[in-house]
Amino acid sequence: xxxxxxxxxxxxxxxxxxxxxxxxxxxxxxxxxxxxxxxxxxxxxxxxxxxxxxxxxxxxxxxxxxxxxxxxxxxxxxxxxxxxxxxxxxxxxxxxxxxxxxxxxxxxxxxxxxxxxxxxxxxxxxxxxxxxxxxxxxxxxxxxxxxxxxxxxxxxxxxxxxxxxxxxxxxxxxxxxxxxxxxxxxxxxxxxxxxxxxxxx
Amino acid sequence: xxxxxxxxxxxxxxxxxxxxxxxxxxxxxxxxxxxxxxxxxxxxxxxxxxxxxxxxxxxxxxxxxxxxxxxxxxxxxxxxxxxxxxxxxxxxxxxxxxxxxxxxxxxxxxxxxxxxxxxxxxxxxxxxxxxxxxxxxxxxxxxxxxxxxxxxxxxxxxxxxxxxxxxxxxxxxxxxxxxxxxxxxxxxxxxxxxxxxxxxxxxxxxxxxxxxxxxxxxxxxxxxxxxxxxxxxxxxxxxxxxxxxxxxxxxxxxxxxxxxxxxxxxxxxxxxxxxxxxxxxxxxxxx
Numbered sequence: 001x002x003x004x005x006x007x008x009x010x011x012x013x014x015x016x017x018x019x020x021x022x023x024x025x026x027x028x029x030x031x032x033x034x035x036x037x038x039x040x041x042x043x044x045x046x047x048x049x050x051x052x053x054x055x056x057x058x059x060x061x062x063x064x065x066x067x068x069x070x071x072x073x074x075x076x077x078x079x080x081x082x083x084x085x086x087x088x089x090x091x092x093x094x095x096x097x098x099x100x101x102x103x104x105x106x107x108x109x110x111x112x113x114x115x116x117x118x119x120x121x122x123x124x125x126x127x128x129x130x131x132x133x134x135x136x137x138x139x140x141x142x143x144x145x146x147x148x149x150x151x152x153x154x155x156x157x158x159x160x161x162x163x164x165x166x167x168x169x170x171x172x173x174x175x176x177x178x179x180x181x182x183x184x185x186x187x188x189x190x191x192x193x194x195x196x197x198x199x200x201x
Numbered sequence: 202x203x204x205x206x207x208x209x210x211x212x213x214x215x216x217x218x219x220x221x222x223x224x225x226x227x228x229x230x231x232x233x234x235x236x237x238x239x240x241x242x243x244x245x246x247x248x249x250x251x252x253x254x255x256x257x258x259x260x261x262x263x264x265x266x267x268x269x270x271x272x273x274x275x276x277x278x279x280x281x282x283x284x285x286x287x288x289x290x291x292x293x294x295x296x297x298x299x300x301x302x303x304x305x306x307x308x309x310x311x312x313x314x315x316x317x318x319x320x321x322x323x324x325x326x327x328x329x330x331x332x333x334x335x336x337x338x339x340x341x342x343x344x345x346x347x348x349x350x351x352x353x354x355x356x357x358x359x360x361x362x363x364x365x366x367x368x369x370x371x372x373x374x375x376x377x378x379x380x381x382x383x384x385x386x387x388x389x390x391x392x393x394x395x396x397x398x399x400x401x402x403x404x405x406x407x408x409x410x411x412x413x414x415x416x417x418x419x420x421x422x423x424x425x426x427x428x429x430x431x432x433x434x435x436x437x438x439x440x441x442x443x444x445x446x447x448x449x450x451x452x453x454x455x456x457x458x459x460x461x462x463x464x465x466x467x468x469x470x471x472x473x474x475x476x477x478x479x480x481x482x483x484x485x486x487x488x
Contacts (some may be wrong), residue, residue, distance in 0.1 A: 017274045017277075020270075024267060028263055028266060054270055054274075057274055061277060089370060090399070129250060137373045140369075144250075162377055162380050164380070164461070166465075169212075172215065176246060177211070179250060180242060180243060180246040
């Protein structure tokens with residue numbers, strides 16, 4: 001697999017644009033999973049992922065061949081996703097539809113087909129989680145998603161986002177603190193349970 | 202026995218502690234029921250937000266992404282000719298540099314004597330602006346004014362950062378952009394320059410907000426941030442060896458430090474989650 005990748009990179013750098021498709025197809029799933037979690041919208045996630053692959057392509061001649069292309073493009077995508085969330089926050093006219101309400105939202109991976117009731121509960125819980133995440137700043141949201149959901153170590157997050165390790169760590173801690181408060185408030189307001197029993201670790 | 206904060210517990214659940222620290226936390230959790238309850242609440246929060254399923258990337262989505270990206274892909278120059286181009290550019294640059302040095306040496310004496318006259322009434326130089334900027338910083342706080350409608354005392358009504366998520370986001374972005382600026386040499390990238398300009402436009406609004414809240418330490422940091430952003434927006438660095446650039450770099454570093462301290466303080470305050478109690482500081486302390 002690594003040889004295929006090296007070969008594809010070599011062909012791209014030599015001027016064969018179409019060889020880049022191999023790299024995109026191989027690494028798009030992981031990148032898209034992460035950008036979806038950070039942006040909270042499948043439409044934005046695709047935009048951030050595509051931008052990351054475009055940036056990676058332009059910098060490909062500087063890429064060190066012994067490194068992993070997947071890791072590299074994934075880190076570029078972290079930054080693109082954060083930039084997009086910040087842009088969306090700034091743009092007051094942005095009317096992005098929340099992920100749970102999007103008609104064309106990407107299907108989620110399930111090991112079995114859930115019942116309609118289960119689907120409804122899942123959708124409701126997802127919407128609540130997304131609402132709770134709205135209290136976070138773009139930096140807190142990104143750092144939290146990367147650390148907790150994507151299980152990236154703090155040094156990787158800080159390098160990708162261009163902040164010192166301590167700032168990245170504090171952003172994660174602040175995010176967890178804020179989300180905990182939001183959870184408590186939602187629970188008091190009588191919201192639906194946010195997790196399924198079988199999801200508990 | 203050591204007391205553990207919310208941050209310690211979060212770090213524990215996220216696996217950020219060393220083996221020894223983990224052991225200490227575990228031992229404290231066994232003895233302290235309140236701490237154990239807090240720990241469980243954090244664990245539950247993390248479970249709730251770790252439950253998202255990953256999206257499936259199907260062939261149609263890959264095809265769509267490829268079709269969108271493909272037209273923007275320029276044919277890359279093969280490495281060998283690229284290296285040759287770089288080498289030629291480098292050699293050309295060196296030759297041009299050497300010529301410029303010779304010309305400068307030949308004309309230096311003449312220019313020194315005529316420069317002042319030539320510059321009279323012309324646009325303000327970078328050095329003069331840097332000087333004014335430093336003078337302004339020195340005089341900062343010398344003029345007293347009534348803030349928050351309180352003479353002599355500043356009453357902190359609220360923590361502006363904790364209460365205003367958009368201000369928190371603004372400071373986060375500023376920290377990120379300044380970190381990027383402090384780690385790069387030469388001219389600002391167009392993208393960074395645009396971000397600096399946008400931050401500068403927003404900064405005044407947030408200064409007002411912090412002042413209205415009576416949160417003068419935050420207002421002071423925002424004020425300093427505004428000065429650095431103005432300097433960056435007006436005169437991007439030409440070279441790391443330039444005297445003004447070095448001064449500006451120092452200011453960027455100072456403001457970055459302030460932002461990080463503010464960040465840290467906010468985190469600590471959030472952690473304590475005490476009921477709001479007006480704190481009283483003297484103005485001299487703040488400035």
